[in-house]
Amino acid sequence: MNPDPAARLRGVTFRYPSSDNVLEAVDLEVESRDFLGLVGPNGGGKTTLLRVLLGLLEPQDGSVSVFGRPPREVRSRIGYVPQHSSIDLGVPAEVLDVVLMGRLSDSSWGPRFGPSHHEAASRALAQTGTEDLAGRRFGELSGGQRQRILIARALAAEAELLLLDEPTAGVDIHRERELLDLLHRLNERLPIVLVSHDITLVSSHLKRAAWVNRTVACYPADELSPEVVESIYHGADH
Numbered sequence: 648m649n650p651d652p653a654a655r656l657r658g659v660t661f662r663y664p665s666s667d668n669v670l671e672a673v674d675l676e677v678e679s680r681d682f683l684g685l686v687g688p689n690g691g692g693k694t695t696l697l698r699v700l701l702g703l704l705e706p707q708d709g710s711v712s713v714f715g716r717p718p719r720e721v722r723s724r725i726g727y728v729p730q731h732s733s734i735d736l737g738v739p740a741e742v743l744d745v746v747l748m749g750r751l752s753d754s755s756w757g758p759r760f761g762p763s764h765h766e767a768a769s770r771a772l773a774q775t776g777t778e779d780l781a782g783r784r785f786g787e788l789s790g791g792q793r794q795r796i797l798i799a800r801a802l803a804a805e806a807e808l809l810l811l812d813e814p815t816a817g818v819d820i821h822r823e824r825e826l827l828d829l830l831h832r833l834n835e836r837l838p839i840v841l842v843s844h845d846i847t848l849v850s851s852h853l854k855r856a857a858w859v860n861r862t863v864a865c866y867p868a869d870e871l872s873p874e875v876v877e878s879i880y881h882g883a884d885h
Contacts, residue, residue: 724805
């Protein structure tokens with residue numbers, strides 16, 4: 648018997664005020680050990696789909712559940728790495744401070760963190776191989792290092808589902824390989840959904856791909872060839 652999916656969307660339609668549908672009648676399941684890439688054209692709804700999964704956006708039609716409950720009720724179990732860091736790189740925050748931000752919603756100490764929070768942050772740094780960066784200024788890190796720290800911030804909250812928006816954008820090839828290796832290790836214990844414009848990356852490294860262009864169609868990742876993508880575009884034009 649297959650385990651219940653980590654997330655399920657049924658008939659989801661979403662539109663922003665005064666706009667056409669960004670997502671329309673979307674059916675999607677994120678399996679318990681999924682490594683799913685959301686690909687498709689700009690404006691096709693990929694980031695919107697992530698925000699629906701997070702419970703930041705409520706669809707006009709359809710249903711969304713994460714771990715069998717509405718996303719808003721389990722947001723603490725969802726780790727999110729945005730496309731662009733919301734942290735001002737000019738602020739002199741150290742890496743450990745950034746990772747501890749992942750514990751804010753779970754902290755009874757307000758801006759102060761107790762031993763359990765520091766232990767969780769240390770585990771997250773260890774999982775991402777960034778323990779040696781704990782005392783560095785976040786703004787001084789490379790793009791690849793910052794992405795790993797933002798993943799550590801999500802892991803510090805002990806996330807059970809990891810969502811990432813363009814995690815390899817602006818990262819050089821060597822750091823991209825390291826980042827993908829990290830995500831593969833994390834995928835051994837939790838499902839991952841990431842947005843990417845790089846179809847080659849998704850088809851080479853992920854388990855499944857979801858083509859998002861208002862509607863959603865899923866494929867085994869290695870079947871999302873340039874020919875398939877061309878046929879999708881061709882079909883969309885007719």
